[in-house]
Amino acid sequence: MSKTQLTEMEEEARCFLGRFVEEFPAALEEGSPLPVSPLSCKVSLEELHGESLELGLRLLAARSAPSGLSALLCQAALSQLLKNDLSPFHCLQETEANQEEEEQVVLLQSEAVQHLFLNKLIHVALAWHKDLPKLSLSTSRISHCSVHSIKNTRRKMEDKHLALAEFNQLFGIQDEVERSYYAVFDGHGGVDAAIYSATHLHVALSKEETLQSDTSMAFKAAFKHTDDMFRGKAKRERLRSGSTAVAVLIHGQELTVAWLGDSQAVLVKKGQVVTLMNPHKPEREDEKQRIEDLGGCITFIGCWRVNGTYAVSRAIGDFDQKPYVSGDADCSTIPLLGDEDYVLLACDGFFDAINPSEVPFLVLDALQQTLDPDGGRDTPPEHSEDSVRQRVAEKLVGYAKAGGSSDNITVMLVFLRPLDQLLTTGAAQAT
Template structure:
């Protein structure tokens, strides 16, 4: 992140917000919920701040640092004036579960802390650490569509600035990416996208054992969402896949049938085995608990959900498990990219097809406007990479997917290097082998 870019944004921002928000004036961004528990405040405040800054063109690294500084100040404030009155209909057990805060009022305080930090930094910008997205190379291409479904129930998060957002200063680069595929509503997917990375950052084993940290974070989020679902009478669920790049170590965690694959030197590497009700070990686990897996158009747990693991779906716990699986692999420096996607993509596209589809997307210019000529092709890495996810989503839709589709590519080397390698291989008369490996790396 360049200092001049940060200064330019701060100058624009303080022109729009020269002082704290006055009581009673509308918030510039809408909170996710009406009431928030003290535990949920961390994730919802960060989401609110990042959304507000992103829509105004803030550099991602600066956004993370501003939000982290504002949240640190918020958590030092006395929040008791924002406690919600006790619900007269709530029983004693529910009252003891969580102290609830009035979301709009407490988020106004957070946004004012954010504005005050921006005003201070506009006067004197602190020394900013370089963005982790510049070294090693990381570029994210993401596209999501509702497709033919009535609602869009997918959520995703790309967070190359993981350390800055949580104030981690141990010298180890970290980046986090996740895709969540909701069902029965968007609530569980939104909750997971808002809170999983926050819970992960708080796990004691994050630095020593990221897989164990991920498992703890998923379990914690499932427990947190149970409280939200109970008080707001929610019935939704969400599968999810998340990755943490920590130094040269890649950790993948997943619940359900969303997936991630790694492509190394043009070949797909299997990192995980998605949870599906008809997977033999999943079927056995469900039956051992006294449940059943039946075929009703597709394989379903107890004749209801078509997923065997998910955040939420509490009416079918423990048959629909909230326990995540994880795998860890070392990055060797020859990796091309990661691809994360929901089942709306993988139901129509096999992992072995991905390398050729990505290369084809990298080679082709953007689609012309209807009735217009082909636009000029920007051959920068950013421009070349941005269109790839959109091409893959379009391919899955054309191949017959009717579900919500979310595709996220995290390039681990510049896209133009992939094109150059393919061009060299073509001149040599060779073909890239995109055969999928059978076993995940240990």
């Protein structure tokens, strides 16, 4: 990054901090309403990490904070929060007659402890506004991402997603490897499992000791840990939902994808699809065999279902059908050579209507319609590159809906090359 770019980012940070401290010139008063609502009423100490970061990032994003600064502010505020004695926020234990003592988990009153977290965040912002320290403000080289979601014809929206280009900054990782994280979660039977996964999976991944040496192993462990954590919440709150997931970590010159269920990630390189994964479906022969070996069965009731219930064979949650619906993720890692175009992540609402082989042609069509409405080569003046990228994601969702999908649809595009190069490559492939 050039000195000029760094100066511009520092100036952007100072401008935002100035606006932020105008809105929050002092700590929130005790008992005052929070400017953003916590996800839960009660949280375990382990869940506090993910829920605080989610709350802080949501608060800052709503105020158009630079993403790199947001990550650093939240990381600093959480570090300060965890140094506090949190015992005053403990909930009274309600032991059920059939609950064993070792299963007791200390829960915190979420609104009260998040009030403290936000005051830590305000305190850091006030300090940095007065004297901006030397910060690692440079964002990842993979920072261009667009996403679009629709409820479609379903009664509820049960998809969730997360794009985190500043993975290292958010978790205070200071090695030489840049990391960016992207994930799509497709909930069923309610949105709780999808929300939980979007809040905690990346946190669990950041804590895995093998993250720097074996990313696939770290991902698998993080999925299992998130599933185990959600089991505790589901038991406490009598939740029955589940969620498929697909997550991508771009780390250095490698890309690792991890998945549970039928959400998918597709890599496009020089206009051609590179297969990253094989989605888990009940009718997949090895999945069918695994379930039958456990004593379960696959039946067709409108679609293939595990034991006549869920239409997914692997998911976070769905504890009434574990281990038939497995919580074990699969992973794959490939090298990045610099000629990759983009990664597309989407739920099955997209892939039910769109074959992965169609993705390059649809992205090219969407780009051409947006960038070259009159057959020219120049971006229309009313369109920034960011708005063009966003329109591509919107058009892809529209293609899936027009193709007959009635499910929730979420599409995330992580661009690995400039748009003009994508157009040139795509046009060459088309001819």
